[in-house]
Amino acid sequence: MSMTITEKILAAHADLDRVEPGDLINARVDIALANDITAPISIDRFEKSGATKVFDKNAVILVPDHFVPNKDINSAMQAKVLREFAKAQDLTYFYDAGEMGVEHALLPEQGLVLPGDLIIGADSHTCTYGGLGAFATGMGSTDLAAAMVTGEVWLKVPETMKFVFTGKLNPYVEGKDLILYTIGDIGVDGALYRSMEFTGSVIDNLGMAGRLTMANMAIEAGAKNGIFIPDEATEEYVSGRAKREYKFYTSDEDAEYTLVKEYDVSNIEPQIAFPHLPENSRGISDVGEIAIDQVVIGSCTNGRIEDMRSAASILKGKKIAKGLRLIIIPATPWIYRTAMDEGLFKIFLDAGAIISPPTCGPCLGGHMGILAKGEKAVATTNRNFVGRMGHPESEVYLASPVVAAASAVLGKIGGPDQVM
Amino acid sequence: MKIQGKIWKFGDDVDTDLIIPARYLNTSEPAELAKHCMEDADPDFVNKSSAGDIIIGGKNFGCGSSREHAPIAIKAAGISCVIAKSFARIFYRNAFNMGLPILECDETDRFESGNSLSVDFDTGEIILIEEDAKFITKPIPPFMQELVKSGGLMNHIAKQI
Ligand code: SF4
Numbered sequence: 001m002s003m004t005i006t007e008k009i010l011a012a013h014a015d016l017d018r019v020e021p022g023d024l025i026n027a028r029v030d031i032a033l034a035n036d037i038t039a040p041i042s043i044d045r046f047e048k049s050g051a052t053k054v055f056d057k058n059a060v061i062l063v064p065d066h067f068v069p070n071k072d073i074n075s076a077m078q079a080k081v082l083r084e085f086a087k088a089q090d091l092t093y094f095y096d097a098g099e100m101g102v103e104h105a106l107l108p109e110q111g112l113v114l115p116g117d118l119i120i121g122a123d124s125h126t127c128t129y130g131g132l133g134a135f136a137t138g139m140g141s142t143d144l145a146a147a148m149v150t151g152e153v154w155l156k157v158p159e160t161m162k163f164v165f166t167g168k169l170n171p172y173v174e175g176k177d178l179i180l181y182t183i184g185d186i187g188v189d190g191a192l193y194r195s196m197e198f199t200g201s202v203i204d205n206l207g208m209a210g211r212l213t214m215a216n217m218a219i220e221a222g223a224k225n226g227i228f229i230p231d232e233a234t235e236e237y238v239s240g241r242a243k244r245e246y247k248f249y250t251s252d253e254d255a256e257y258t259l260v261k262e263y264d265v266s267n268i269e270p271q272i273a274f275p276h277l278p279e280n281s282r283g284i285s286d287v288g289e290i291a292i293d294q295v296v297i298g299s300c301t302n303g304r305i306e307d308m309r310s311a312a313s314i315l316k317g318k319k320i321a322k323g324l325r326l327i328i329i330p331a332t333p334w335i336y337r338t339a340m341d342e343g344l345f346k347i348f349l350d351a352g353a354i355i356s357p358p359t360c361g362p363c364l365g366g367h368m369g370i371l372a373k374g375e376k377a378v379a380t381t382n383r384n385f386v387g388r389m390g391h392p393e394s395e396v397y398l399a400s401p402v403v404a405a406a407s408a409v410l411g412k413i414g415g416p417d418q419v420m
Numbered sequence: 421m422k423i424q425g426k427i428w429k430f431g432d433d434v435d436t437d438l439i440i441p442a443r444y445l446n447t448s449e450p451a452e453l454a455k456h457c458m459e460d461a462d463p464d465f466v467n468k469s470s471a472g473d474i475i476i477g478g479k480n481f482g483c484g485s486s487r488e489h490a491p492i493a494i495k496a497a498g499i500s501c502v503i504a505k506s507f508a509r510i511f512y513r514n515a516f517n518m519g520l521p522i523l524e525c526d527e528t529d530r531f532e533s534g535n536s537l538s539v540d541f542d543t544g545e546i547i548l549i550e551e552d553a554k555f556i557t558k559p560i561p562p563f564m565q566e567l568v569k570s571g572g573l574m575n576h577i578a579k580q581i
Pocket of ligand 1: 359
């Protein structure tokens with residue numbers, strides 16, 4: 001019987017030959033992840049359950065990335081809860097300040113999440129790891145606490161929607177634009193409770209950074225997971241960094257999908273998602289004149305080294321508009337160091353940017369770049385909800401790193417074509 | 421179990437940043453979170469609402485972040501249940517896991533802020549008191565019912581330890 005990649009991974013982790021959409025399964029988890037916002041609740045629930053040891057000290061990963069370096073006393077207390085728990089449980093993978101990076105950039109980079117894995121995280125963007133060909137989904141702190149105790153999670157097998165991207169990408173169109181376009185097409189609940197599988201000739205040539213960006217935003221369409229079929233590019237990315245064995249799964253040719261969508265990417269230009277939902281995306285030529293106060297380039301969506309290089313390619317030899325703040329946040333210490341070694345920091349600083357240490361920071365309105373009332377920002381992040389980056393009357397426009405960089409130079413929303 | 425309460429109505433796609441903005445997530449203390457419940461959707465919500473009131477949403481209620489702080493804030497603010505056309509999946513799980521009753525009903529457009537509802541969780545029946553009109557909600561899946569009966573997920577798995 002035929003199955004999709006998602007169904008195969010779920011079946012394997014539930015020791016079943018076969019699963020079907022709608023089945024309720026109890027599955028083994030390979031990795032359970034939490035951060036400085038969600039872990040304190042998980043740890044509290046874990047301790048109250050009477051459990052004394054996590055199911056596997058190599059499989060429970062804690063990354064205090066949201067408010068670290070600690071932004072205030074309360075957030076310092078939260079980070080401390082993680083630190084003490086990690087010590088008491090002797091967790092192998094606890095990333096404290098200095099080693100810490102934005103979790104969904106850090107885990108793939110460190111080879112901790114791998115193709116064929118079943119990963120749950122108390123963070124909605126855990127779905128990022130689908131870029132590697134893993135089943136990965138976000139949950140709440142209590143689900144995570146239960147998995148920390150048992151090493152298992154209950155899941156309903158989702159239906160799968162297939163997205164096929166064909167044609168030739170226009171200049172400056174990246175994974176970010178493809179996913180914003182897709183969410184614009186199906187809406188923020190267009191994939192509710194479902195799996196999104198991304199395929200097609202364009203995806204084959206996309207590269208890992210673009211795939212991780214796209215999988216990252218599957219949750220923005222309400223999906224349970226986003227997933228890519230692993231291939232040579234995946235192998236090249238994971239071999240050498242994998243900390244464990246991994247396995248490639250693929251969808252059967254006659255697997256069943258609830259819906260198949262085909263997009264000819266030749267029709268897709270760089271995208272901007274307008275406030276206050278990621279589904280409000282439109283092509284850069286339909287934006288009009290929108291002056292901006294701040295640009296943020298970073299996050300688990302677009303804070304990887306490829307994104308730093310893209311931004312630098314636009315900013316090289318240019319200055320950002322007067323009065324605008326450009327905040328660049330390499331997502332992990334490795335990305336930070338590599339960007340520095342490659343000379344990207346010089347380009348950023350010459351352009352007038354601020355370079356932040358790895359952190360989620362302004363992405364969720366935490367710190368390091370909060371917006372005032374009435375201010376507008378272009379960000380390479382994944383959400384533009386009301387108040388997401390600060391004041392409830394501020395606005396966030398989502399875009400790719402090249403569009404964000406070009407907008408920083410222009411002082412208004414605009415595409416790379418306008419500055420190159 | 422039956423409850424009765426006054427309605428506070430919100431629209432489609434109420435996200436977790438509206439329910440509890442991230443700027444308050446440097447604590448997980450329920451009473452602290454409750455002070456800011458729905459703040460960016462209606463800054464006065466906490467002062468206006470009273471214990472037992474009901475939140476009504478459109479489609480995709482609770483989309484966005486995985487923060488359990490969202491159902492915690494709603495519950496600690498004294499809200500007795502949330503009724504929406506559909507829920508985002510993480511919010512749906514979280515609500516059951518921590519014991520906030522939620523119900524799916526296609527006809528939430530019929531309810532207005534200020535109306536009162538009587539809700540029977542056993543039968544899934546809702547009565548709009550002002551009109552004496554009856555509405556049926558989607559049944560709660562058996563596994564979720566089992567979770568509720570055990571008193572949430574942690575109690576459910578505690579049996580396995
Ligand atoms: S970068 Fe933003 S979206 Fe990603 S984990 Fe951090 S807060 Fe969440």
